[in-house]
Amino acid sequence: MFRSHTCGELKMADVxxxxxxAGWVQTVRKFGSITFVDLRDRYGITQLLFNxxxxxxxxxxxxxxxxxxxxxxxxxxxxxKNANIATGDIEIAVNSFTILNxxxxxxxxxxxxxxxxxxxxMKYRFLDLRRNAIKKNLALRYAVGRSTRNYLHENNFxxxxxxxxxxxxxxxxxxxxxxSRMNAGQFYALPQSPQTFKQxxxxxxxxRYYQIVKCFRxxxxxxDRQPEFTQIDCEMSFVEQEDILQMFEGxxxxxxxxxxxxxxxxxxxxxxxxxxxxxxxxxxxDIRFGMKLCNLKFPSHTFPAQTDIADLINRADFKVxxxxxxxxxxxxxxxxNYTRKQTDELxxxxxxxxxxxxxxxxxxxxxxxxxxxxxxxxxxEDKLKAIAAAANAIAGDLVLIVAGAEEKTxxxxxxLRMHMGTTLGLRRAEDFKLLWVLDFPLFEYxxxxxxxxxxxxxxxxxxxxxxxxxxxxxxxIHNPTEYLKHPYANIKANAYDMVLxxxxxxxxxxRIFQKELQQKMFAALGMSEEEQQHKFGFLLGAFEYGAPPxxxxxxxxxxxxxxxxxxxxxxxxxxxxxNNSGRDVMIDAPSTIDEKQFEELQIRxxxx
RNA sequence: GGGUUGGUAGUUCAGUUGGUUAGAAUGCUGCCCUGUCACGGCAGAGGUCGCGGGUUCGAGUCCCGUCCAGCCCGCCA
Numbered sequence: 001m002f003r004s005h006t007c008g009e010l011k012m013a014d015v016x017x018x019x020x021x022a023g024w025v026q027t028v029r030k031f032g033s034i035t036f037v038d039l040r041d042r043y044g045i046t047q048l049l050f051n052x053x054x055x056x057x058x059x060x061x062x063x064x065x066x067x068x069x070x071x072x073x074x075x076x077x078x079x080x081k082n083a084n085i086a087t088g089d090i091e092i093a094v095n096s097f098t099i100l101n102x103x104x105x106x107x108x109x110x111x112x113x114x115x116x117x118x119x120x121x122m123k124y125r126f127l128d129l130r131r132n133a134i135k136k137n138l139a140l141r142y143a144v145g146r147s148t149r150n151y152l153h154e155n156n157f158x159x160x161x162x163x164x165x166x167x168x169x170x171x172x173x174x175x176x177x178x179x180s181r182m183n184a185g186q187f188y189a190l191p192q193s194p195q196t197f198k199q200x201x202x203x204x205x206x207x208r209y210y211q212i213v214k215c216f217r218x219x220x221x222x223x224d225r226q227p228e229f230t231q232i233d234c235e236m237s238f239v240e241q242e243d244i245l246q247m248f249e250g251x252x253x254x255x256x257x258x259x260x261x262x263x264x265x266x267x268x269x270x271x272x273x274x275x276x277x278x279x280x281x282x283x284x285x286d287i288r289f290g291m292k293l294c295n296l297k298f299p300s301h302t303f304p305a306q307t308d309i310a311d312l313i314n315r316a317d318f319k320v321x322x323x324x325x326x327x328x329x330x331x332x333x334x335x336x337n338y339t340r341k342q343t344d345e346l347x348x349x350x351x352x353x354x355x356x357x358x359x360x361x362x363x364x365x366x367x368x369x370x371x372x373x374x375x376x377x378x379x380x381e382d383k384l385k386a387i388a389a390a391a392n393a394i395a396g397d398l399v400l401i402v403a404g405a406e407e408k409t410x411x412x413x414x415x416l417r418m419h420m421g422t423t424l425g426l427r428r429a430e431d432f433k434l435l436w437v438l439d440f441p442l443f444e445y446x447x448x449x450x451x452x453x454x455x456x457x458x459x460x461x462x463x464x465x466x467x468x469x470x471x472x473x474x475x476x477i478h479n480p481t482e483y484l485k486h487p488y489a490n491i492k493a494n495a496y497d498m499v500l501x502x503x504x505x506x507x508x509x510x511r512i513f514q515k516e517l518q519q520k521m522f523a524a525l526g527m528s529e530e531e532q533q534h535k536f537g538f539l540l541g542a543f544e545y546g547a548p549p550x551x552x553x554x555x556x557x558x559x560x561x562x563x564x565x566x567x568x569x570x571x572x573x574x575x576x577x578x579n580n581s582g583r584d585v586m587i588d589a590p591s592t593i594d595e596k597q598f599e600e601l602q603i604r605x606x607x608x
Numbered sequence: 609g610g611g612u613u614g615g616u617a618g619u620u621c622a623g624u625u626g627g628u629u630a631g632a633a634u635g636c637u638g639c640c641c642u643g644u645c646a647c648g649g650c651a652g653a654g655g656u657c658g659c660g661g662g663u664u665c666g667a668g669u670c671c672c673g674u675c676c677a678g679c680c681c682g683c684c685a
Contacts, residue, residue, distance in 0.1 A: 031648095032641045047645070065635090082645055105636065108619060111646090115619050115634065117675055158677095172685030192685080219684040220609095353611045354681045457685040525685095580678070 002070055002100075008044025012089045014075045021046060021092065022070040022100065025063050026110065026129065036091075039069060040110075042135065047082075047091040048073070066103035066110065066127075078360040125576055125586045137573045140259060141561045145212055146469055147258035148232055151251050157208040157234065162197035164190055164214070167390050169535060171458055171525065174218035176227070184602040190216035190228075191556060195459060196539050198235040199511055202550040203542045207237035212557060216313035223569040224503070224559055227582045232506075232560075235552030241494055241510055244551055245436060246271075248498065248506070252434060259564060262432065270436040278303055281328065281414030283440070286502030288433045289426035290333075291417045294391035297327035299406050301484050312386055318378035320359070324403035328413040329363075332420050336364040338398055343374075349419065350402060350412055357412045363388060363399040418502065427501065431567035435499040439463065442470075443524070445483045451526040452477075452488055456495045458521050459539075460509040460549075466491040467517065475524035488524065496553070505560045508553020515543040 003022040010019065023041035028034075035050040035058055048071055050058050050272035063069065073094040082088035108116025110130050121128040128134055149159070168175045168189035191197075193215050200210045211233045215257045218227060235556050236244060249268050256262040269287060279292050295303070297310040313321045321327050338346075343362050350357040351548050363373040363384055371384040379387070393399045400420075402412045421427050443452040452475060454460060462470050473487045483489060495509035518540060522532045532540065558570040571577040578584050596607060 027645080027647095029644050029647055030641080031644065034642050034644090036644055036647090038645070045645095049643085052642080079643060080645090084645080088645085105618075109635075109636095113646095117620070117677090120619075169685090173683085195685090217684060222684090223679070225684070273650085352680085356681085454685055460685090581676090 005383055006043035007039050007041040008086055010075055010087050010090050010092075010298075012077065015090060016079050018072070019075055019092065020070065020072045021048075022068070024090060024103075025065055025067045025069055027065070028063050037063060037069070039071065039092075040130075044086050046087045047078070048094050049076075049091050050094050050097075051275060054097070057097075060266070061099060063099070064103060064105065065314060066106055066130075067099055068101040068103070070098045070100050098274040103442055117583065119579075122577070122579060122585045129575065134572055137561070137565050137567075138575060140565050141557075141573050144255055144557070144564065145261045147255045148210075148212065148251065151254040151260075152208075152210045152234070154246065155208065155245045155250075157210040158206055159211055159302040160201060160206060160209055161211065162191070162213070166191050166197075167535075170366055170527075171454060176216045176218045179601045181600050192217050193231060193341065194233055195457060197535070197604075198233060198552060199459060199547075199550065200542055201538065202235055202237045202511075202513075203545065203547045205237075205548075207550075208235075208553075209550070210234045210500045221241050221578070221580050221582060223571070224562065225580055226558065226570065226574065228578075229570075230557040232557050233552075234508075234553040234554065235550060237401060237548040237550040239549070239551055241438075241496065241551065244508065244553060245496060245508075247556045248553060248555075249434075252498070255560075255564075256432070260432075264432070264434070268434045269437060270438055272439040273437055273441065274303065274305075274439065276437050277410065278306065280417070281410040282418075282502075283437055284497065284499045284502060284504045285414075285435070285437075286418060286421065286427060286433075287435050288428075288431055288501060289421050289424075291330045291420060292392070292409075293413050293417070294331070295326075295385065296323060296331040296401070297321070297403075299325055302406060312383070312390060313379075316378045316383070318375055320361070320403050324405075324409070325548075326409040327401060327403040328407040329387065329391040329399050329401040330413060330417050330420070331365075331388070332398045332400060333394075334396050335398035335420075335424075336396050337360075338364070346400065346416075350416060355412050355415055356404050357404060360416075361401040361403070363393075363401065365393045365395050365397045365399065369395060378447060382546055431501070432563075433501060437497045438495075439492045440495045440497070441489070442466070442491040442495075443488050445477070445489070447480070449526065450477055450480050451475075452478075452524050454521070455592055456493055456507070456509050458525055459511045459518070461494045461512045461517070463494050470524070471517070482510050494551070498555070499561070500563055503559060503563055504556070505563065506553050506555035508551065510549075510551035513543060513547040513549050515540050518543060 004020045007021055007023045021039055025040040026038035026040040026045055028035060028037050033052045033055050035055055037048040037050065038045050039048050048321040071094045073092040075090050076093045078089060078091050086493055086593055106127050107124055108114050108120055110127060112132050165178060165188040168177060168187065173192050175192065177187040177189050180186045180188060194211060194213060198209050213231055213233050214228050215231050216228050221227065236247065253264045256264040258559060273283055276283050278295065281293050286573060295306065296313050300308065313327060315322065347360040349355065350360045361374050363371060365371060365388050371381055371388065375385055388399055391399045400416060402409050402416065441455055442460060444455045446453045469487050475488055477483050493509060497504050497507040499505065512521060519532060522536065558573055561573040565573060576584065576586065583589065
């Protein structure tokens with residue numbers, strides 16, 4: 001045995017015990033003839049005391065940071081204690097030591113507040129992983145995984161592995177492809193999700209399946225997106241939407257309890273997609289704070305159930321509003337005293353290409369009951385008051401108004417709302433609020449191909465009440481400019497997303513389980529019968545042998561961990577992540593391969 | 609594909625209006641130090657200012673291009 005104890009467990013009760021520890025040298029503090037060494041391992045840090053007699057040996061064998069050291073000694077009470085670490089009451093009076101391995105000087109400090117930048121930390125990830133900050137994140141990830149497995153196991157779910165070398169599918173994200181040597185000229189694809197396999201398992205009767213599984217998508221990356229990521233993938237048979245929502249509310253509550261010791265007992269709010277877009281301009285709203293959208297003007301077809309209040313702003317000779325398709329306001333609490341500089345900064349913020357607005361109208365609701373706006377010359381004080389009232393602004397609020405094309409403006413209003421929420425400190429990392437978004441549209445219109453694409457995926461079932469509409473109508477779009485009038489535009493999906501603090505953490509749907517409806521779906525997406533057979537013949541075939549009604553969902557495991565850990569970026573919740581360009585800078589992948597490998601694959605490289 | 613911010617010592621950064629020998633902190637090396645725990649003190653080493661081109665008497669600084677990294681938009685069924 002290299003050690004009798006870890007570096008995190010010795011306490012006052014262990015005083016006078018003879019122990020052997022092994023770990024890495026965190027710091028060396030020399031005081032003439034005595035030396036303190038902090039020894040670190042996965043469990044903590046223990047202070048070692050090298051006394052006068054050992055110091056001479058130490059001088060001949062000097063220790064450096066990250067040396068691997070084994071020491072034997074006696075646990076003793078410290079004369080001055082350190083309340084900051086768990087073992088701070090004791091130290092080890094070292095009798096003998098062995099340097100198990102040396103280390104060259106690390107390129108950055110192995111500390112909570114390391115001096116290393118992201119790029120360097122990624123290149124030396126094996127050193128970065130020694131840091132507490134990352135260790136804590138990986139421990140949290142492990143805890144989320146354990147909690148998930150326990151809950152699903154207790155609820156009769158069975159973990160079944162599905163293959164990674166599968167078939168490329170046309171819909172959805174770009175596939176990562178793998179050439180087949182034994183089938184020259186043919187390629188596997190890595191799964192974007194185990195979707196069809198878990199549906200086949202339902203056909204096979206494994207009525208509660210789960211897997212914590214890697215998925216692969218060859219798309220551009222973000223702080224919260226990696227080319228390979230992990231999903232908690234679940235599927236259930238003989239269920240309706242409500243059964244699934246309840247089962248996985250239970251899972252999330254269990255995770256909150258196990259991992260964060262939070263009793264999330266409150267009712268999880270539910271909102272239709274239409275309502276989310278109307279109220280927040282966003283299909284994954286952060287509902288921890290207000291600042292709801294006030295729709296001053298909107299195209300009649302987008303929200304048919306809503307009352308038009310455009311008269312409030314129209315025909316005031318203010319061209320921006322008169323000509324805009326959509327005008328949306330938000331009331332920012334307590335910001336009426338914003339200076340010209342601050343409002344100018346907000347204007348610049350919405351004019352950035354990422355937001356793309358032409359400008360920003362603001363209306364200050366002063367504490368004294370007066371109003372001051374950037375459109376004073378177009379609107380009377382009474383009108384301004386009415387607009388402020390419509391936006392639910394009270395004295396002291398700053399009303400921000402954006403105008404333009406529907407989708408862009410709604411998104412800008414949502415982005416502005418989130419921006420102000422962050423600015424005002426209303427988005428605290430340790431406050432958690434869950435939300436279900438329901439009734440997504442089943443289809444989206446793809447202008448470039450003049451056809452429908454599945455908003456979720458092509459296996460999603462329409463709402464039961466919309467099945468008839470789907471079957472009895474021709475999906476083809478004869479008049480592209482009026483696609484919104486096509487019956488398919490209004491079909492709602494039996495799909496649901498779980499949203500946490502403005503992040504989509506999971507999503508799923510009740511699936512189509514009848515062959516005919518699935519074929520209708522494929523046809524609606526512009527797939528010929530031959531294509532359907534070629535790409536999904538196995539699924540259609542399986543549906544002929546008694547497929548049960550089923551549905552499921554998948555959680556984004558990395559993202560869920562990051563949010564629970566209070567981070568926007570998922571990278572530090574993944575042991576070996578990739579950078580923005582999909583590179584692993586530690587192992588330097590991707591990389592070129594040998595000519596011999598190309599020969600075996602019968603592939604010739606001909607880069608454009 | 610686009611926007612934006614950055615690239616200067618091992619590391620994290622500062623660097624004025626274009627002007628003498630490019631600085632700080634930290635890390636590293638050496639010496640001193642018996643109670644530190646961000647130990648302290650003294651001394652020292654350490655730089656192709658990402659790369660290429662241009663403007664200029666003179667460029668870390670200005671211009672053009674390019675590469676790399678971070679964040680965002682598009683994209684992500």
